Amino acid sequence: LAKTTQxxxxxxxxxxxxxxxxxxNNIATNDYITWYQQFxxxxxxxxxxxxxxxxxxxxxxxxxxxxxxxxxLSLPRVSLSDTAVYYCLVGDTTSGTYxxxxxxxxxxxxxx
Amino acid sequence: EAGVTQSPTHLIKTRxxxxxxxxxxxxxxxxxxxxxxxxxxxxxxxxxxxxxEERNRGNFPPRFSGxxxxxxxSELNVNALxxxxxxxxxxxxxxxxxxxYFGPGTRLLVL
Numbered sequence: 001l002a003k004t005t006q007x008x009x010x011x012x013x014x015x016x017x018x019x020x021x022x023x024x025n026n027i028a029t030n031d032y033i034t035w036y037q038q039f040x041x042x043x044x045x046x047x048x049x050x051x052x053x054x055x056x057x058x059x060x061x062x063x064x065x066x067x068x069x070x071x072x073l074s075l076p077r078v079s080l081s082d083t084a085v086y087y088c089l090v091g092d093t094t095s096g097t098y099x100x101x102x103x104x105x106x107x108x109x110x111x112x
Numbered sequence: 113e114a115g116v117t118q119s120p121t122h123l124i125k126t127r128x129x130x131x132x133x134x135x136x137x138x139x140x141x142x143x144x145x146x147x148x149x150x151x152x153x154x155x156x157x158x159x160x161x162x163x164x165e166e167r168n169r170g171n172f173p174p175r176f177s178g179x180x181x182x183x184x185x186s187e188l189n190v191n192a193l194x195x196x197x198x199x200x201x202x203x204x205x206x207x208x209x210x211x212x213y214f215g216p217g218t219r220l221l222v223l
Contacts (some may be wrong), residue, residue, distance in 0.1 A: 034210070034211060036214070041200065042216060042217070043214035045214070046211055046212075046213060087154070087155065098168055099170060100160070102154055103154070104154055105154050
């Protein structure tokens with residue numbers, strides 16, 4: 001069974017840039033890579049989405065190499081309120097049928 | 113514009129009972145996805161509905177089922193509840209774009 005893996009946890013200080021990488025070796029050819037932020041007992045909140053190269057919006061950047069087997073979420077100048085769990089989401093066809101696979105999640109703790 | 117809504121917010125059942133969870137997608141969205149998130153764990157894909165049809169399902173037993181109505185809202189049914197079914201059940205909807213937008217979830221507790 002394909003796995004989409006992320007570092008379990010990261011610590012950072014306020015004002016720093018944080019980069020979280022997701023490994024997705026079996027991403028489906030036509031699928032996008034989406035990143036979400038989740039606070040305890042809430043639904044995931046959309047951050048950014050991309051297919052290849054680099055995407056930037058008002059809150060984050062997403063870097064995707066040419067082989068698309070990984071992606072990196074970049075959060076510039078994090079604040080205490082960015083403390084949350086971050087997930088990547090990709091489509092996967094390893095099992096022969098298309099399924100959505102969430103990454104294992106990265107617990108980011110921002111320190112003052 | 114209203115986001116994805118789910119009901120109830122909390123549900124308490126006992127083993128062997130059935131649970132029904134409901135989801136209303138964002139207006140104009142035709143696809144609905146269901147995910148299970150056990151306490152402290154990641155999100156597992158359950159079901160995908162589009163235009164009233166089940167498009168795919170994750171690695172869950174048949175007692176997890178659902179349907180999508182003509183107005184694109186959806187129900188998730190869990191029969192013969194087991195203790196390990198206790199989890200946050202999340203619904204997401206998608207329109208023409210590739211982005212899934214999530215609701216707040218239903219917290220199911222099986223005693």
